Amino acid sequence: MEDENLAELFWSVARRLRHQSHESLQPFGITPGQGRAFLVLAKHGTMRLSELADHLRIAPRSTTEVVDGLQERGLVRRLPDPADRRATLVGLTPAGEDAAGRIKAERGAQGERFFAALPEGDRAELARILAALRVSDAP
Numbered sequence: 365m366e367d368e369n370l371a372e373l374f375w376s377v378a379r380r381l382r383h384q385s386h387e388s389l390q391p392f393g394i395t396p397g398q399g400r401a402f403l404v405l406a407k408h409g410t411m412r413l414s415e416l417a418d419h420l421r422i423a424p425r426s427t428t429e430v431v432d433g434l435q436e437r438g439l440v441r442r443l444p445d446p447a448d449r450r451a452t453l454v455g456l457t458p459a460g461e462d463a464a465g466r467i468k469a470e471r472g473a474q475g476e477r478f479f480a481a482l483p484e485g486d487r488a489e490l491a492r493i494l495a496a497l498r499v500s501d502a503p
Contacts, residue, residue: 384478388470392463393437397422399467401430402439402456406464410455412445439463 368376382396389399397420404419405411411419417427431454434440439460445451456464479487 381475381478384474385471388467388474392439392467394439395433398430398433401427402434402460402464403467405440405454405456406461406468410443410453412451413454414451416454434460 385399386396389396394402401416401420404416408419413427413431414424416431417424420427420430422430431440431442435442438457440454441457443453443455445453479490482490
């Protein structure tokens with residue numbers, strides 16, 4: 365561990381967490397990219413495709429492909445934007461809302477198991493440090 369710098373240690377932990385995150389999406393047949401979009405919609409509610417693209421920091425064309433995959437699984441639906449008939453809104457279906465709750469619960473449980481190796485004081489300190497490093501609330 366002496367030869368590992370802080371960034372390498374952080375990325376190692378991040379990879380483990382990302383792997384666990386992928387596992388929580390597998391029962392739903394959702395890719396990690398779709399999972400990010402799905403959880404943004406679960407957190408922020410119905411929005412324009414362009415707004416979703418901004419949240420995800422991806423091209424609008426890529427967002428369309430991600431939403432197509434989620435729509436095929438019955439997790440999201442497209443709606444006309446009442447404020448601009450040229451724009452499309454995307455939001456969770458009732459099945460999507462149910463799946464979002466189950467995914468969040470599983471991720472929470474995975475996180476609890478993962479961080480259980482740390483004493484409570486260390487967990488609180490790590491949370492404080494990570495919050496200080498976080499640039500924004502972007503997903």
